[in-house]
Amino acid sequence: MDQKCEQLLRSRLQGENYQKLMDLPNPKLHRFIADAIELCDPATVVVCTDDSSDIAYVRKQAVARQEETPLTIEGHTVHFDGYFDQGRDKDKTKYLVPPGMNLGERLNTAGKAEGTAEVRALLKGQMAGREAYVRFFCLGPVNSAFSISGVQITDSAYVGHSEDLLYRSGYEQFKRLGDGEDFFRVMHSCGELTEGNVSKNYEDKRIYIDLEDELVYSVNTQYGGNTIGFKKLALRLAIRKADREGWLSEHMFVVGIHGPKGRKTYFTGAFPSACGKTSTAMLPGESIVGDDIAYLRIIDGEARAVNVESGIFGIIQDVNSKDDPVIYKVLTTPGEVIFSNILIKDGKPYWLGMGQALPKDGVNYAGQWHEGMKGPDGATVSAAHKNARYTVSLRALANVDPKLDDPDGIAVSGIIYGGRDSDTWVPVQQSLSWDHGVIAMGASLESETTAATIGQEGVRAFQPMSNLDFVAIPLGKYIQNHLDFAKGLKEAPTIFAVNYFLKGADGKYLNGMADKAVWAKWMERRVNGEVEAIEGPTGWLPVYADLKALFKDVLKQEYTPEQYAEQFSIRVPENIKKIDRIEEIYRTQVPDTPQIVFDTLAAQRKRLQEVQAKFGDRVHPEKLR
Ligand code: SPV
Ligand code: MN
Numbered sequence: 001m002d003q004k005c006e007q008l009l010r011s012r013l014q015g016e017n018y019q020k021l022m023d024l025p026n027p028k029l030h031r032f033i034a035d036a037i038e039l040c041d042p043a044t045v046v047v048c049t050d051d052s053s054d055i056a057y058v059r060k061q062a063v064a065r066q067e068e069t070p071l072t073i074e075g076h077t078v079h080f081d082g083y084f085d086q087g088r089d090k091d092k093t094k095y096l097v098p099p100g101m102n103l104g105e106r107l108n109t110a111g112k113a114e115g116t117a118e119v120r121a122l123l124k125g126q127m128a129g130r131e132a133y134v135r136f137f138c139l140g141p142v143n144s145a146f147s148i149s150g151v152q153i154t155d156s157a158y159v160g161h162s163e164d165l166l167y168r169s170g171y172e173q174f175k176r177l178g179d180g181e182d183f184f185r186v187m188h189s190c191g192e193l194t195e196g197n198v199s200k201n202y203e204d205k206r207i208y209i210d211l212e213d214e215l216v217y218s219v220n221t222q223y224g225g226n227t228i229g230f231k232k233l234a235l236r237l238a239i240r241k242a243d244r245e246g247w248l249s250e251h252m253f254v255v256g257i258h259g260p261k262g263r264k265t266y267f268t269g270a271f272p273s274a275c276g277k278t279s280t281a282m283l284p285g286e287s288i289v290g291d292d293i294a295y296l297r298i299i300d301g302e303a304r305a306v307n308v309e310s311g312i313f314g315i316i317q318d319v320n321s322k323d324d325p326v327i328y329k330v331l332t333t334p335g336e337v338i339f340s341n342i343l344i345k346d347g348k349p350y351w352l353g354m355g356q357a358l359p360k361d362g363v364n365y366a367g368q369w370h371e372g373m374k375g376p377d378g379a380t381v382s383a384a385h386k387n388a389r390y391t392v393s394l395r396a397l398a399n400v401d402p403k404l405d406d407p408d409g410i411a412v413s414g415i416i417y418g419g420r421d422s423d424t425w426v427p428v429q430q431s432l433s434w435d436h437g438v439i440a441m442g443a444s445l446e447s448e449t450t451a452a453t454i455g456q457e458g459v460r461a462f463q464p465m466s467n468l469d470f471v472a473i474p475l476g477k478y479i480q481n482h483l484d485f486a487k488g489l490k491e492a493p494t495i496f497a498v499n500y501f502l503k504g505a506d507g508k509y510l511n512g513m514a515d516k517a518v519w520a521k522w523m524e525r526r527v528n529g530e531v532e533a534i535e536g537p538t539g540w541l542p543v544y545a546d547l548k549a550l551f552k553d554v555l556k557q558e559y560t561p562e563q564y565a566e567q568f569s570i571r572v573p574e575n576i577k578k579i580d581r582i583e584e585i586y587r588t589q590v591p592d593t594p595q596i597v598f599d600t601l602a603a604q605r606k607r608l609q610e611v612q613a614k615f616g617d618r619v620h621p622e623k624l625r
Pocket of ligand 1: 313
């Protein structure tokens with residue numbers, strides 16, 4: 001360590017905090033912490049190990065500093081983000097790219113030198129008078145081929161507390177790293193706070209990701225998706241690392257679906273935010289490994305996946321005792337839960353779609369709230385924000401999978417792609433091959449926008465692999481990596497596409513929320529060769545009799561031939577239009593698109609045109625037999 005760095009750390013870190021940092025003999029780490037202290041100027045710095053007393057300290061500070069307020073139920077707290085800080089801010093999130101790095105036009109970038117100067121100027125002195133926390137985490141299970149070490153310095157105890165619920169502690173992992181330089185770094189400050197303890201200068205919010213140095217800067221924001229460094233910020237870094245090293249870093253859940261005779265089959269699934277991802281990962285009766293981010297590697301010729309995280313930062317809207325009994329129980333019984341941006345009245349949390357009437361006043365993300373109140377932007381403020389969330393450890397869930405921390409992960413049998421699509425895809429179908437699944441399902445995914453990101457909702461948007469927001473390499477290369485992944489496998493996982501949001505001519509959803517459990521069981525049977533399917537132009541389709549039996553078995557419901565016909569008839573013009581849209585995007589905006597993408601889409605268009613010529617615009621699967 002150079003002398004200046006050494007002196008700075010010695011003078012700014014007191015007693016055991018200095019020792020804890022020095023016990024990690026890593027010059028790059030020391031330089032990072034010294035730089036952050038010098039730049040942001042915190043009053044004190046607390047270095048946290050994996051020790052439960054350090055973790056408890058951060059949790060207590062979150063309350064002491066009023067970043068969180070305790071609720072009536074023991075262990076529950078609420079945190080509020082600012083009115084204009086309620087989702088991931090795509091406009092304010094940029095990749096810092098050095099000269100010569102070309103990421104294509106779709107990504108939001110800034111020159112590394114200018115961007116770094118800009119964000120560092122905003123961070124300057126921002127921790128003054130405040131305590132900062134140095135936190136070590138391990139992405140993926142510790143001590144495994146998947147593990148990536150990460151360090152974050154933040155002046156938010158809420159962020160630190162959230163990370164304790166969401167990630168595996170990584171101080172000991174850093175010890176194993178020795179003086180290795182292969183780790184992610186995150187520097188975060190909430191910036192100046194208002195009296196209500198929210199980031200005041202939200203217009204100067206910046207989330208800048210230095211891809212070359214694997215370093216993230218975040219300032220003037222508190223919302224988890226912008227500040228919890230090891231969620232989407234590290235995902236972007238991991239996608240690049242995976243590209244270099246030949247594995248996949250995905251916006252995917254991992255779930256074990258139970259089949260007959262005690263069988264368990266693992267699936268990963270990529271859905272854009274707020275499109276049923278967490279609720280699929282948490283299906284009653286199934287086993288959850290993770291709900292948001294997965295790393296996939298080839299180990300001994302097998303596709304293996306781990307949950308990068310060990311907790312859930314989940315959307316709370318529509319969580320109710322009937323549809324989501326497992327998480328509902330966690331949210332209503334003692335244990336560690338951080339609620340964010342919900343409504344509070346008399347120490348009790350309320351959220352939209354919780355299955356009971358909401359109070360007409362209380363405290364929410366706009367402050368003291370009453371029904372009909374207008375926010376600072378003139379819009380009517382809803383009781384709770386649509387992107388209100390809960391943060392819990394997966395270990396609190398009754399159905400957490402025993403392989404959560406397995407260093408070898410789980411064997412992936414199926415991969416599911418799903419988006420919010422009101423008019424095109426059938427509720428569930430299986431791809432014709434790995435390449436077809438990657439291209440016509442994953443790379444062709446579209447989804448209507450939601451409140452998880454700031455901006456207009458309900459707009460159909462291109463969302464390849466549900467990972468577009470985070471893909472930090474040229475998109476064509478990212479797709480090629482998926483195509484190549486199967487080449488290293490003895491047997492590729494089966495790819496499926498689901499659509500929970502299909503609507504009928506009357507504009508009403510054709511499926512209930514619970515139906516996804518049936519599609520999951522069908523996919524499990526299919527992977528294990530236990531149900532037949534009908535080969536259609538867009539993929540293999542379920543046979544009515546199998547779904548009827550599964551509806552009865554899983555949901556104790558009748559499933560009529562009319563429902564099947566409406567849900568599973570191929571909507572030919574819509575599917576052709578979709579191909580036109582997707583092809584146009586790849587042709588005009590993704591210069592490095594592999595040729596096989598165009599070939600696969602063209603073949604699908606041809607198949608669609610052929611069935612259209614024979615059977616018309618709506619084609620019942622039975623006609624295809
Ligand atoms: C998502 O929006 O996809 C999330 C939450 O999982 S965030 O941390 O905001 O990314
Ligand atoms: Mn997500």
